Amino acid sequence: MIDLRSDTVTRPTPGMRAAMAAAEVGDDVYGEDPTVNALEERVAALFGHETALFTPTGSMANQIAVQLVVPPGEELLCDADAHLVTYEIGAAAAIGGISTRTWPAVAADLDVETVAAMVRPAGYHAVATRAIAVEQTHNRGGGAVLPLSTLEGLRRLADEHGVALHCDGARIWHAAVADQVPLSVYGGLFDTLSVCLSKGLGAPVGSLVVSSAERIERGRLLRKRMGGGMRQVGVLAAAGDYALTHHLSRLAEDHVRARRLAEALAPFGIVDAARVRTNVVPLDLSKSTVDGARLGAVARERGVLVSVLGPRFARLLTHLDVDDAGIDRAVEVLTGIFAGA
Ligand SMILES: *Cc1c(COP(=O)(O)O)cnc(C)c1O
Numbered sequence: 478m479i480d481l482r483s484d485t486v487t488r489p490t491p492g493m494r495a496a497m498a499a500a501e502v503g504d505d506v507y508g509e510d511p512t513v514n515a516l517e518e519r520v521a522a523l524f525g526h527e528t529a530l531f532t533p534t535g536s537m538a539n540q541i542a543v544q545l546v547v548p549p550g551e552e553l554l555c556d557a558d559a560h561l562v563t564y565e566i567g568a569a570a571a572i573g574g575i576s577t578r579t580w581p582a583v584a585a586d587l588d589v590e591t592v593a594a595m596v597r598p599a600g601y602h603a604v605a606t607r608a609i610a611v612e613q614t615h616n617r618g619g620g621a622v623l624p625l626s627t628l629e630g631l632r633r634l635a636d637e638h639g640v641a642l643h644c645d646g647a648r649i650w651h652a653a654v655a656d657q658v659p660l661s662v663y664g665g666l667f668d669t670l671s672v673c674l675s676k677g678l679g680a681p682v683g684s685l686v687v688s689s690a691e692r693i694e695r696g697r698l699l700r701k702r703m704g705g706g707m708r709q710v711g712v713l714a715a716a717g718d719y720a721l722t723h724h725l726s727r728l729a730e731d732h733v734r735a736r737r738l739a740e741a742l743a744p745f746g747i748v749d750a751a752r753v754r755t756n757v758v759p760l761d762l763s764k765s766t767v768d769g770a771r772l773g774a775v776a777r778e779r780g781v782l783v784s785v786l787g788p789r790f791a792r793l794l795t796h797l798d799v800d801d802a803g804i805d806r807a808v809e810v811l812t813g814i815f816a817g818a
Contacts, residue, residue, distance in 0.1 A: 478780055478781070478782055479780060479781045479782065479799060479803045479806055479807050479810075480782045480798070480799070481738075481781065481782060481783055481784070481793040481794055481795070481799065481807060482782045482783060482784040482792075482794070483784060483794050483796075484648075484676045484677045484731075484756060484794045484795070484796035484797075485675060485676055486796070486798065487679040487796050487797045487798045488681075488798065489679070489680070489681050489716055490679070490723075490797075492719065492723065493679070493680070493716050493719045493720065493723075496715045496716065496718070496719040497712045497713070497715045497716050497719075498712075499715070500512045500711040500712050500714070500715035501711060502709035502710070502711035502712060503709065503711070504708050504709065505531070505706075505707050505708060505709070505710050505711070506701070506706045506707070506708060510708075510709060510710060510711040510714070511711065512711030512712075512714045512715050512718070513531050513710055513711050513714040515714075515718065516529075516531060516685075516714040516715075516717055516718050517529040517530060517531055517685065519718065519721065520672065520685045520687060520721075521687055523660045523661065523664070523721075524660050524661060524663065524664025524670060524672075524687045525661040525664040525665055526664055526670075526687045526688055526689065527688070527689050527690040527693070528687075528688070528689070528690045528693045529685040529686060529687045529688075529693065530685060530686045530693050530696045530697060530700060531683060531684075531685055531707075531710065531713075531714055531717075532683070532684050532685065532686065532700060532705055533682055533683065533684075533705060533707065534682075534684055535560075535645075535647045535671055535673040535675075535676075535684040536560075536564070536565045536568065537684070537700065537703060537705050538671035538672070538673070538684040538685060538686045539560070539561055539565060539643075539645055539671045540565065540568045540569065540572060540573065540703070541671075541686050541696045541699045541700055541703070541705075542643050542669040542670070542671050542686050542688070542696075543561065543569055543573060543575060543608065543610065543643060543669075544572070544573040544575070544699050545669055545686075545688065545692045545695060545696055545699070546607060546608040546641035546643060546668060546669055546692075547569075547573065547575045547607040547608045547641075548607065549573065549574030549575065550574055550576065550604070551575070551576065551604060551605050551606075551607045552575070552576045552577070552578055552597070552604045552605060552606045552607060552608075553569060553575050553576070553577050553578075553606075553607065553608050553609075553610055553643075554577075554578055554579070554580065554592060554595055554596070554606055554608070554609045554610070555577060555579055555580075555609070555610040555611070555612075556579055556580050556581070556582045556583070556587065556611075556612070556615075556618075557579040557580065557581055557582040558582035558615070558616075558617040558618060559579070559582075559610060559612050559645065560612060560616055560617075560645055560647065561577070561610055561612075561645060562577050562579060563617065572703065576604050578595060578606075580592060580595060582617065582618065583618070584615070584618045584619050584621055584752070584759070585618070585621050585752065586621075586623065586624060586627055587611070587623065587627060589627060589630035589631055589634055592609060592631065592634060593634050596609075596634070596638045596640060598638070606638070606640055607640055607641065608640055608641040608642070608643055608668075609631060609634070609635060609640060609641070609642055609643070610642075610643040610644070610645060611623060611628070611631065611642075611643075611644055611645070612644075612645040612647075613628075613644055613645070613646050613648070613649050613652045613663070614648040614649070614651050614652045614655075614755050614757070616647070616648070616757070617786075619752060619753070619757050619758075619759035619792075620648070620651065620735070620753070620754065620755035620756055620757025620758075620759075620794075621752070621754070621755075622651075622652045622655050622656050622754055622755060623652070624656070625656065625658055625662070628663070628666050629666065631666075632666045632667075635668075641668040641669065642666065642667050642668055643667060643668065643669045643670070643671075644663065644666075644667040644669070644670040644671070645671055646663070646670045646671060646672045646673075647671065647672065647673035647676055647684070648673070648676055648677060648755065648756075649663055649670070649672055650672075650677060650678060650725055650728055651677055651728055651731075651732070651755040651756055652755070654725075654726075654728045654729050654732065654755075655732060655754045655755050664687065668688065668689075668692075669686060669687065669688040669692065670686070670687040670688070671684055671685070671686055671687075672684060672685050672687060674716070674717035674720050674721070676796075677724070677728050677731060677756055677796055677797070678717070678720035678721065678724045678725065679720050679724050679796070679797040679798075680713070680716040680717045680719075680720045681713070681716055682713050682716070683713050683714065683716065683717045724797060727797075728756070731755075731756040731795040731796060731797075732754065732755055732756055732795075734756075734795040734799065734801070734804045735753050735755065735756045735757065735758050735793070735794075735795045736750065736753050736754075737804055737808070738753075738758050738793055738795070738804060738807060738808060738811075739753035739758045741808040741811070741812055742758070742760065742811060742812065742815065745765060745812075745815040745816075746764055746765070747760045747761055747762055747764075747765050747815070748760055748761065756794055756795045756796065757792060757793075757794055758792065758793040758794070758795075759790070759791075759792050760772075760783075760790070760791040760792060760793065761789065761790065762788075762789040762790065762791060763789045765789075765815065766817070767814060767815055768788055768789060769785040769786070769787060769788050769789060769790060769791050770785065770788070771814075772785065772791055772814060773785040773791065775814050776810055776811060776814060779810045779813075779814075780806070780810065781806070781807050781810045781811065783811075793807070793811075
């Protein structure tokens, strides 16, 4: 099976498993796991921040981050397709008491003026905006990369209004590779970031919240409150550390493979190949005779797994466990389906 459903489906490589087996560990709730501590320092330094906090999932990292910058009853702004308000099962409201308001999702760049018009000051009449969140790269937005100039505009806006800026950077690595922007430059623009080791980087588990020492100290408490205090978790941190050393620069290969898929499928009018810049290939089936259910079922029969997100919306992702031969096979199967074969 060639599994293009998600970049989360990767299995730890033999090298990664060896690093996990060899990891030095301690009780991380006591702050005594040297492998976790080293990973937190390494990731904080990559983004030019003071410190970081290891979490089991990206959702927990996001939720800790937004709770750090938005008090209960106050507001977070993000886009309507953000992971934060789509795939985290209402956690910002249910756990953080946070009110969210969204701007219409755009698959490419966002308009800073649209966001600016939404910011509400503190006062007695309206809920106060306390933070703005963006997603880099954008998952439902087809792996789109927000240009640095847009992020700089959002930073100025946040400073003007005294609100925080959070980055859901589950795939920020892909943005850094696609746009050649150093991670430290991205880091410098945000008050908090969440970054994920178990997507394109290929670790089995693990994300981090990146921020100031003061915030992360509070974040440690929030993590414990959510049941995220972990013990000899260096075995997992070792996988993340290995992934950063060995799997970061190879993301460019995933981008090339995604572009190849997109170029092969573009003649069927279902994807704009020029917009595919990272490892996500969104398929708009609204004008195709093949709907999502049929695509998913027939592709599966022929050995290719695709993610069907709606009757007319599907998605392919490239990752560590799909090589050039896998892409060749996927192109053959998928073009065959759209050509009516
Ligand atoms: C995957 C993902 C997350 C985190 O997901 P978990 O499954 O909780 O690790 C957060 N944000 C985005 C954009 C993602 O794609």
